[in-house]
Amino acid sequence: MRFTLNKRSRGVAVTATAIAAVAALVGCSAPSADNNATDGEVSGKITIWTWNAPGDGLEAAIPAFQKLYPDVEVDVQDVGNPAIWEKITTGMAAGGQGLPDVMNIGIDYMGNYVEQFPGQLVDLRDFGAESLESEFPSGAWKSGSGADGAVYGIPYEVNATGFFYRSDIFEQAGIDIDSIETWDQLIDAGVTIKEKTGVPLYNQDKAATEADSAGLWQLQTALQDSFYFDESGDITMNGEAGVHSLELIKKANDLGIVGDIQGSWDNLLAQLRGEKPTAIMPAGGWMAGVMENEAPEMAGNWGVRLPPSVEPGGITAAVNGGTYLSIPTASKNQKTAWEFVNFALGTLEGQKLVYEGGGMFPGYKPMLESEGFAAPSEYFNGQSPNAIFIAELAQDTPALNYTSDYARALKAYTDAQTRVLLSGADPQQALDEAADQVAQQTGRKLAD
C-alpha cells in the first residue's frame, strides 16, 4: 500500500503484520457470524476502524451523513497503523469477535484476509455494490474483489505512483527533467547530478532492514506490467521484467549514484526536507500532502511528473496500492455500515467531504472529474499532482495479484536485493533463488 514509506521500529512492524495473525489457525475453527443483518434498519451506531489521516477524512463526512440519517451515530476510531492489522487479524481469528462495523483495509492485506478467513467479509453485492464498479478504476476495483466477482471492499484511497523530483537539483545539474523518458536515461542523468551536485539520484535501504524496501523494484516491475505473481497466482518475480528491474537497480548502485539510508519515517522526512538530499522520490499519491505539510520550506523545490517508462514508449503509470472500506460479516449493523460507506465513497458529496478532510487520493471518477480537483498547486510550482495521478489512472493499469503469500514473496525479494546491492550477486540468479524459495515455501508454481 505504501511505497517508500517505512516504520521506525522493525520490531513493531514485524509484530504488527504478524501477531495479527495469531489467527489463521484459530479463525478456521471459529464459526463465522450469521449474515442476516442485510435487511436491517438504517439506524443505531456503527464503529469504524481506521488510522489518522483516513480517519480524519471519514470523520468529515459524518455531519452530512447524519442529515440523511439523523438516528445514526458513527464512531471513527483511530486504531493506528500498523496496529490495525493485528487487531483485524486477531478479531477474524476469533471468528469476528470484537470487530467493528467498517474496517479500513490495505490492498496488501486484502487477499490474505479473503483467502485465510473465507466468509468473514461481507460480499457487498448483497447491497448492490456492483453498480459502483464503473465509477472506479478497474485495477483498483479488482484488487478489492474476489475471483468470483464478490466485492469485499470499496476503494477508498487509490495510490497512483507520483514521480517526485527536486527541480532545483535538476536545474543545478543542467538537466531538463522533461527530456527523460526512460529509467536508463534517468540513470545517465543521475551520474551527471552526482558529479555536478553531489546529490544521489535516490536513496535506498540497501540492507533492507525494513520489510518494505522493495518499493522501487515493485514500481519498475509494474511499469513492465508484471509483479511477484501473475493473475493465476504463479510466481513471476524472476521473470524478464523482474530481472530487468533488479538489473536497473544494480546498475544505478554500481555507478555510485545511490545513497544508503535506513528506511524510517524520520529518514523519509529528512529526504523531503533536503537534510539527506535525493534527486527523485517515487512514491504514492499521498506523498504530495506529506510534502506540503512536513516540508513547507521546500515549496518550489519539488516537482512531480509521470514516472519514466522502463522500455521506450512503455507504461508510465503504476497504481501501486490503496485502501478499501470493508464490512465484516460479524457486524450486527451491516445495512447502516453500508449506507455510510456508500455515502462516503460512492457519492460526489461524500467524496468531496472525505477528500477535504483527509486528503486521501480518491478513485471515484466523478470526483476526479469534478471542477477544481486537478487545480495547479503552488507548492509544486504550478504543477498539479492530481492531474498526474488522473492521467495514470486513465492508463488503466492491470490489477496486481497480491495473493495470500505476498509477505513471503516480499521477504524473499528484499533478501535477493540485499545480496545484489551488498555482495554484488547476479540479479537473475538472486531472483531465481528467491522464486525457488517462495515456491518451496508455498507450493506455488513458477510461471513459465
Next chain:
Amino acid sequence: MNVLSSTARATAGPTAEAVPLDAAPRPPRRRRRSSIGHPRITPYLFLLPTIVLFLGFKLYPYLSAFWTSLTSNIGGVITFVGLDNYLRLLNDPLFYTALGNTALILVVQVPLMLALGIVLAVAFNSLLLKGRAFFRMAFFVPIVMGLVAYGILFSALFDSSAGIVNELLGYVGIGPIPWLVDPFWAKISIVIAMTWHYTGQNAIIYLAQLQSIPGELYEAAQVDGANGWQRFRNITLPGLRPALLLTVVLSTIGTLQLFDEPYVLTNGGPDNATLTVGMYLYQNGFKYFDFGYASAIGYALTVIIAVVSLIQFRLFRERAPKPISLKKPTSPKEKTR
C-alpha cells in the same frame, strides 16, 4: 505409610491448620525425610495450583501446538498432513541458514560471555576491588531492561549514521561501522547486545559459587607456593564447576531459542545474516500465518535443545571428579519463560 493417618487429617490441606491434632503425644521420630509425619495428600494440595495452571496453560497449549505441527492451512481449511511439515523442514535451506547462524552465535557469544562473567566474579570476590557493591549493581542492571525498551535503545545507539556508538568511535578514528546493516557486523552487534544484557547475571551466579569455596584451600595453595594463575586453574575453576554447568546449559538453551535480539535489532537481516531458529519460527507463524510449519520448527528446536543439553551434561559429568547431580540449581533466566 503414616502412623498419623487419622481420617480427620486426610482432609487437611494448606487451609486446614485449625484441624486438631489427635495424635499429639506421638513419640518423636528422627527420620531423614519429613514425608513421614504428614498426610499423603499434603504435597498434592501444595502442588494443586501449579498442576491446574500447568495443565491449562502449558500442557494443553504444547499438545495443541504439536497437533498443529501435523496440520496445514490449505485454502482456509486446516488439514491433517502428517509429517509433511517436518519433511519440508529437512529440505528448507532457510532453516539450515537459521541453524548455522544460531550455532555461530552460540559458539562465539556463550564462551565470551561466560569467560567475562568468571573474570568479573573473581574481581567482585577480590578484596582488592573498591566499591564492590556499586560495581556488582552496574554490571547487573542491564538485565532489568525489557525487550521493547532494549530494542528502542540499542537501535538508537547502533544506528550506523546517527548512532552514538559510531559517533564515539569516530573520536578515536574508527569507523563508521555499518553495525546493523552489514551481514557480518549485524552478527557482531547481536553478540555485543547479548553480552551487555546477560554477562552481569552470570557473574553474580559465579560470585555466589565462589563464596562457597573454602578460603583454606587458597591459603594452603599459597603456602605451597602456587601463583595466582595456578590457584585460579586448580582451585577456582574446579570450584566453579557446578555453576559453570548451570550457566553453560541455560545460556545454551537461551541462545538456541534466541529471538529477542534479532527481533528488535535486525529483524533477522540483512539477507538473513541474523536469522535464528526462533526468528524463523516467529516469521512463519506470525508473518506468513503458517502455524503448522512454525510449530514444526518449534518441536524440531526442542529436540535439538534436548540433545545439546544432554551432551553438555555428559561432558561435564565425565570430566568432573565425581558425578554431579542433574538437579542443579537454576539461574535467573527470565528469557526461558
Next chain:
Amino acid sequence: MTESLIGVRGRRTKSLVLTTAIAAGAVVMLLPFYWLIIATTYPSREIFASPPNVLPGPAFFDNLTGLLSDTLFGRAIGNSVLVASVYTLLGLVVCTAAGYAFAKFEFRGRGLLFGAVLVTLALPSQVTLVPLFQIMVTLGWLDTYQALILPNLALPFGIFLMRQTMQAVPDELLQAARVDGAGEFRVFSRIVLPTVRPALAALAIFLFLAQWNEFVYPLVVLRTPESFTIPVSLASLQGIGTTDYGQLMTGTLLSVLPILVLFLFLQRHFVAGILAGAVKQ
C-alpha cells in the same frame, strides 16, 4: 618492615589497576542508561544531534507532559503496576508452594511432575502463543488482567529456585513443628517461609520483572489502548507517522525506572537469594 611496605604498595597498585579496569567496564555497561536519560531531556529533533549531547537539556517536562497527555501512557503505567504486582503476589504463593512440595515431600508422580516443569524450559514459548490466544478467546478473556496474570504463574524458574532453597531447610525443624501440633499449612507459613525470606525477595523481583517486561503475549491478548501495559504502549508510540523520540525515550525511561528502584531496594536480598539458590546443591 620494608618488605611489608612494598607489599602494601603492591597491593595498592594492584587494587588501583583492578578497580580502574572494572570501572571502565562499568562505564560501558551504564553508558546506554546515561544516553537514555540524556535523551529524555531533549526535544525529538535534537536527540540525535552531532556531536552528541552530553549534558541534560531543558525538555524533560515537555516530553513527560506530552507523553502523558497525548497518549494513554499514564493508564498503561497503572495497568502494568497492577498486573505485575498481583502477578508477583500470586506467583510467590504458587511457586513457593510447589517448590516446597518438590523439596520436602516424597510422593507418587514427583519425578514426572518435576520433569514436566523441566521440559517447559526447553520448549520455545512462541509455540504456545496461538493456543493460548485461542484459550483466551474461548474464555472471553481478551483485554482482561487475568489473561495476563494466570498463564505464567507457575514459572518454572520460580519453582526451581524455591525447591532449591527449601532443600536447605532442615527436616528436623519441620518435624519438630509437627510434633508440637502445627498443621501442615502452619508448618509452611510459620517455619518454612520465614527461613527462605531472601529467596522470596529474589523471586519477587524475577516475577515482577518478567511480567513488567512481557511484550509479545500481551500484544496478542490486549486489544484496546485502555488495557495496554507499558511495553505494548511503548511499541504503539512507534509506527507509521512521525515518532516523537523525546516522548518515546521518556516512556522507555519510565519503563525501566520502577524496576531499577525496586532492584536497588531489594538488591541485598536479591544477591542473597541467588546465593541460596546457586550455592546449595
